[in-house]
Every structure is written in structure tokens, then in C-alpha cells.
Amino acid sequence: MVAKISLQRVGKTFPVRSAGGSPLLALHEVSLEVAAGEFLTLVGPSGCGKSTLLDLLGGLTRPTAGRILIDGKPLDGPGLDRAIVFQQYALFPWLTALGNVAFGLQAKGVTRRERLDRARSYLARVGLSGFEDRYPHELSGGMKQRVAIARSLSYDPDILLMDEPFAALDAQTRESLQLELLRLWEGTRKTILFITHGIDEAVYLGQRVAVMSGRPGRVVEVIDVPLGSRTGGGDIRSEAAFVRLRHELWALLREQAPARREAA
Amino acid sequence: MSVTQEERPLVATRSAAALPEALAGAARRSAAVLAFLAFWEIFPRLHLVDATFLPPFSEVAAALWQLVLSGELLQHIVASAVRALAGFLIAIVVSVPLGLAIGWYERLAAMLDPLLEVFRNTAPLALLPVFVLMLGMGETSKVAMVVYSCVWPILLNTVGGVRNVDPLLVKSARSMGLAPLQLFLRVVLPAASPTIFTGIRVAGAYSILVLIAAEMVGAKAGLGYLINYAQFNFQITEMYAGIITLSVLGLLFNHILVLIERRLTAWQPRLTD
Numbered sequence: 001m002v003a004k005i006s007l008q009r010v011g012k013t014f015p016v017r018s019a020g021g022s023p024l025l026a027l028h029e030v031s032l033e034v035a036a037g038e039f040l041t042l043v044g045p046s047g048c049g050k051s052t053l054l055d056l057l058g059g060l061t062r063p064t065a066g067r068i069l070i071d072g073k074p075l076d077g078p079g080l081d082r083a084i085v086f087q088q089y090a091l092f093p094w095l096t097a098l099g100n101v102a103f104g105l106q107a108k109g110v111t112r113r114e115r116l117d118r119a120r121s122y123l124a125r126v127g128l129s130g131f132e133d134r135y136p137h138e139l140s141g142g143m144k145q146r147v148a149i150a151r152s153l154s155y156d157p158d159i160l161l162m163d164e165p166f167a168a169l170d171a172q173t174r175e176s177l178q179l180e181l182l183r184l185w186e187g188t189r190k191t192i193l194f195i196t197h198g199i200d201e202a203v204y205l206g207q208r209v210a211v212m213s214g215r216p217g218r219v220v221e222v223i224d225v226p227l228g229s230r231t232g233g234g235d236i237r238s239e240a241a242f243v244r245l246r247h248e249l250w251a252l253l254r255e256q257a258p259a260r261r262e263a264a
Numbered sequence: 265m266s267v268t269q270e271e272r273p274l275v276a277t278r279s280a281a282a283l284p285e286a287l288a289g290a291a292r293r294s295a296a297v298l299a300f301l302a303f304w305e306i307f308p309r310l311h312l313v314d315a316t317f318l319p320p321f322s323e324v325a326a327a328l329w330q331l332v333l334s335g336e337l338l339q340h341i342v343a344s345a346v347r348a349l350a351g352f353l354i355a356i357v358v359s360v361p362l363g364l365a366i367g368w369y370e371r372l373a374a375m376l377d378p379l380l381e382v383f384r385n386t387a388p389l390a391l392l393p394v395f396v397l398m399l400g401m402g403e404t405s406k407v408a409m410v411v412y413s414c415v416w417p418i419l420l421n422t423v424g425g426v427r428n429v430d431p432l433l434v435k436s437a438r439s440m441g442l443a444p445l446q447l448f449l450r451v452v453l454p455a456a457s458p459t460i461f462t463g464i465r466v467a468g469a470y471s472i473l474v475l476i477a478a479e480m481v482g483a484k485a486g487l488g489y490l491i492n493y494a495q496f497n498f499q500i501t502e503m504y505a506g507i508i509t510l511s512v513l514g515l516l517f518n519h520i521l522v523l524i525e526r527r528l529t530a531w532q533p534r535l536t537d
Contacts, residue, residue: 058439078441090436094454094531103450104440137533155440 002072003033004159004191005057011065012052026052028216029066036158037189039182041202042219043249044212045256050195053217054163057193058084070159080108083152087164089144091136097123097147098132104155122150125184142173153184162194166201178205182231199249203242204230209249213256221252319501327501328508336490337509343485344475345513347403351410352471356464359415363422367456368448373423384420388413388474392481401482406475413474414467421463425456458532461525468521472514487513 012027026049034040044050055061056068059078068075070082083104091100101119110118123132126146136144145165152160166174182205185192196202202209203225211221225245230236301321308315331337366373388409395412399405429452437451479488487510494503 055435060435060438078439080441082439084436084439086432086436088432090432092433092451092454094457094529096531103437106450107441107446135531135533137531 003069004036004038004071005032005034005193006069006072007032007053007066008069009066010053010056010063010068012049012056012061013064025216027056027063028218030212030217030219031066032210032219032222034191034193036191039185039192039194039205039207040210041194041196041206041208042210042212043196043199043202043253044217045214045253046197048212048214048256049217050197050212051163054084054161054193054195057159057161058082080104080155081157082159082161083155083157085145085148085152085160085162085165087167089136089141089148091144091147091151093136096133096135097128097139100136100147101151101154104151108155118154119150122154123147125153126150126180140173141169142177145169145177149181149184153188153190158191160190160192160194162192164196165194167197174201179231181205186229186231199246199253200237203227203245203249204237209245211249211252211256220256223248223252317500319504324501324504324508327499328505331502331505337505340485340487340490340506341509341513343483343489344472344479344487347406347479347486348410348471348475348517351407351475352414352468354407355411355414355418355467355471358411359418359463360422360460363419363460364426364448364453364456366419367423367426368452370427373427380416380420380423384416388470389477392478396482406478406483409478410471410475413470417466417470418460418463421466422456422460425459425463426452428459429455458525458529461529465518465521465525468517469514472510472517476510 007030010027010030011025014024014026016022016024030053042050042053052061056063057075059075059082092103095103098116098119101122102115105115105118120129120132123129126149128143128146128150131139131143136147139147148165166177169177178201181192194202194205196205206225209223209225210219211223212218213220223245227236227239227241227245236242304318304321306320307313308318308320328337366376391412392409395405395408399408433451433455434447437447442450475486476488476491479486480492483489487506491503491506491510494500494506
């Protein structure tokens with residue numbers, strides 16, 4: 001079976017503007033495969049190029065080495081088969097919640113009436129019925145991220161790319177959104193690549209967790225998370241298996257820290 | 265998904281006592297103006313200031329009323345308003361598209377920035393003689409003066425507005441596959457519009473300011489002419505009447521612009537909310 005996302009020895013260097021500076025190597029030979037319908041989380045120390053990787057997958061920038069395949073085909077620019085959810089929501093402040101969700105559908109060429117209908121139903125799916133006419137500044141952080149998630153789902157992409165989407169939220173809101181994201185994933189079976197710097201979050205959400213090293217970023221290890229369904233209602237975070245995985249990840253990430261110091 | 269109670273934002277509800285509150289607000293806002301007018305009335309009468317040079321407000325008001333009745337005031341208002349509006353509108357039509365282009369193409373902006381700064385920092389009134397030399401004493405030079413003074417705030421704000429669009433919004437729109445033109449129309453333009461409007465409002469104030477000065481130098485009608493002419497002929501009450509008319513006109517113009525701005529950028533959070 002062809003992997004949904006396949007990164008093959010992907011590298012990204014940025015030219016440095018100041019004279020005499022050597023180019024910045026952000027990613028080095030990153031190889032990773034994500035299966036269709038998989039929920040993969042990606043953890044790494046800050047500055048390890050996680051967001052650079054996400055930009056590449058979004059088609060916003062091009063790799064300077066290696067290649068990226070989506071469904072076995074080389075990635076060619078941005079597309080509605082992938083949606084990005086950003087940490088800072090990236091909602092358009094001049095559009096209402098409904099307008100924001102409908103925004104992506106316009107690029108897809110859906111009629112206005114259907115756009116609004118669909119946007120309404122996706123807002124309902126993230127629990128925001130009755131908030132259609134609110135502008136982003138009238139919504140709390142958690143609600144903004146719900147709108148952003150509804151927007152990314154509205155044009156029905158195969159892949160959700162999430163860049164630390166819950167990092168700016170308070171602990172309680174984050175937990176409820178994590179659970180709801182898992183329910184949405186179980187309901188839609190989209191392929192999700194979820195970037196985080198939280199070890200707990202990585203283990204809780206992911207079927208597999210990819211660990212990245214410090215700069216230049218590489219995927220050093222991918223570990224399986226053999227935990228059952230998280231949406232059952234029990235406190236999975238206190239189970240022995242969860243605690244063990246959490247520790248394993250913690251140790252792996254600690255190994256990566258010195259490498260980062262050397263590079264800096 | 266469901267929304268927990270904590271997540272709901274507080275929504276301000278209008279109280280039933282809105283009307284008395286509004287009246288109280290109006291009284292608060294006009295108190296200072298009324299006090300000022302009272303002083304204007306009393307000081308000359310008590311000979312604290314020379315009534316020849318500052319007649320009591322009631323006399324000025326009477327002169328103003330006479331100017332209204334004779335139709336003279338309207339004629340001057342129309343002359344000034346036509347010039348100011350023509351110049352102001354021409355400036356908008358020229359500067360907004362130009363500013364959008366300069367802001368969008370970074371290289372063009374880098375090239376033009378120093379020149380724009382030079383022009384912006386050249387006081388329009390210093391150029392009045394140049395305009396008169398090149399365009400004569402007629403309407404053209406006055407409108408050109410207004411255009412010149414209005415162009416810079418609009419242009420610079422438009423450029424700034426476009427360049428300061430949140431890159432994350434552009435990134436987000438690009439990730440949804442928007443073509444460059446769509447990106448510009450649906451993201452950059454709305455994102456920049458509040459900044460552009462600030463420039464337009466500043467230009468509105470400039471238009472009247474500069475026009476009056478131009479009319480004082482050479483004109484046969486207009487409020488600037490009225491004020492200057494009245495002073496020459498020692499019609500001091502008429503002079504003040506002209507000045508008051510000018511203030512009211514300026515206030516009105518600004519208020520209209522603020523209303524339009526509010527309407528077009530209603531999505532923005534406001535401190536007064």
C-alpha cells in the first residue's frame with residue numbers, strides 16, 4: 001500500500017542574509033511515512049524545524065533536498081487535499097465565524113448557498129451552533145481554534161496538518177479539544193500529522209509518535225503507541241502503559257538536547 | 265464538540281435605561297464647548313478682553329445669521345466644499361491603487377520609499393507659490409493643493425497597511441490554494457482597510473486646512489476668502505462667523521468619515537465596546 005504522506009530524505013536550508021554567514025540547515029534527511037487514516041504526532045525540542053516541515057507539507061515552501069510524495073505523487077504546491085491548522089488560529093478578523101469556515105470553500109468553487117450550508121453544519125460539528133455571526137475577537141481562544149478546525153474540515157481534505165494547535169490554550173480547554181479532535185478523527189478517519197512540543201499530548205493523541213532531533217532537524221525515532229481507544233472515558237493518562245511511553249519519550253528527547261546546544 | 269460555559273465571551277447587553285444615559289452622555293460631551301462659548305460671551309462684556317477684536321459670541325452669532333439669510337455664507341461654503349471634496353476624492357482615487365501596488369511589490373516600495381518620505385515632509389503650503397506659478401490663481405491650483413496634501417497620508421497609510429498584513433493570514437489563505445489575485449482581493453485588501461481608512465480620515469482634515477490657506481492667498485469666494493476679506497475690511501464679527509462655519513464644516517466632514525469607517529470596518533474590536 002502506498003503511504004499517504006512519504007518524506008524521503010527531505011532537507012531544507014535557508015540562505016542567511018548577513019554577509020559571510022553560512023546557510024542555515026533547518027532539516028536534514030528527514031524520512032517519514034504516514035499511512036492513510038493514521039494519527040501521527042511529531043515531537044521535538046523547540047527550534048528543531050517542526051514548523052518548517054509543516055510548511056513543506058503544506059506546499060508553502062519547497063524542499064532543498066529529497067522529495068515529498070502524497071499518495072505516491074510528488075507534492076506540487078498548496079492544495080485543498082491538505083489543510084493546516086495553526087497555533088495562532090489564523091482566522092480572518094473581518095469575517096464572522098461562518099464566513100471564516102466558508103472561506104476555503106470559495107476556492108473550491110462551491111456555490112454561495114452550499115458554502116453557507118456546509119459552513120453551518122461544520123460549525124455545529126465543533127459545537128459552535130449559535131455563534132455563526134460572531135467575529136473572531138468576540139470568541140475565546142478555544143472557540144477560535146474550533147472555528148479554525150471547522151474551516152479546515154469544511155473543504156474535506158484528506159490530510160490535516162496541525163501545528164501545535166492547542167499550545168496557546170489553557171489546560172482545561174486543551175484537554176477537551178484533544179478529546180474532541182480524537183472523536184472527529186474517529187468519525188472522519190482523516191490522516192492527521194500533529195506537531196507538538198508536549199510529550200503528554202503526543203502520547204495521548206498519536207497512534208505513533210515521531211521524535212525529532214534538535215537543529216538540524218531529523219526524525220530520530222518513531223515509536224508505536226499501543227494504547228486502546230482514548231475516547232472511552234477512562235483516565236488513560238494514569239495507566240501504566242501511558243506512563244511508561246511518556247517516560248520513554250522524555251528520555252529520547254533529553255538525548256536530543258545536547259545535540260542542539262552543539263549546533264547553536 | 266460542545267462549548268463549556270467558561271468559554272463563552274461576555275456579551276454586553278443594552279440596558280433599558282439607554283435613553284437617559286445617552287442624554288447624560290451628550291450633556292457631558294457638550295459641557296466644555298458650552299463653557300467655552302459662555303466665556304466668549306462674558307469676557308468681552310466684562311472688558312476682560314477688547315470687544316473690538318473679540319466681540320461677544322452673541323454678536324458673532326447674529327452676524328452669522330445675517331450671512332445665512334443673505335445667502336452669502338452658502339455661496340462661500342459651496343465654493344470651499346466643492347474644491348475640498350474634488351481634491352480629496354481625486355487624492356483617494358490616485359493614492360489607494362498606487363499605494364496598494366507599492367505595498368504589494370516589495371522592490372517598488374524599497375525604491376520609492378525615500379522619495380515618498382521627502383515629499384511627505386515637504387509642507388504643502390511651502391509649495392503654494394509653485395502651484396500658483398504653474399497652474400495660475402484659478403480653481404486648478406487650489407484643487408491641486410488639496411490633492412497634493414491629501415495624497416501623502418492616504419498613500420503612506422495604504423502602503424503601510426498592505427505591508428503590515430499579518431503574514432500568518434496570507435500563509436493560511438495560500439495553504440487553501442488561493443491564487444495571487446484572490447489572495448490580494450480577499451485577504452490583503454480587507455486586512456489593510458482599517459489602516460487605509462485612517463489615512464483617508466487624516467486627509468479629510470488636511471483637505472480643509474490646506475484649502476483655507478490657499479483661499480486666503482488668492483480667491484474670490486470660499487470660506488478662506490471670507491475670513492481674510494472680512495479681516496481686511498474690519499468686519500470682525502463676520503470674520504469670526506467665517507471661522508465658526510469652518511470649524512463646524514470640519515467637524516461635520518470628519519464625523520461623516522468616521523461613520524463610513526465604522527460601517528466598513530465594523531468587524532474590528534473597539535475600546536468603547
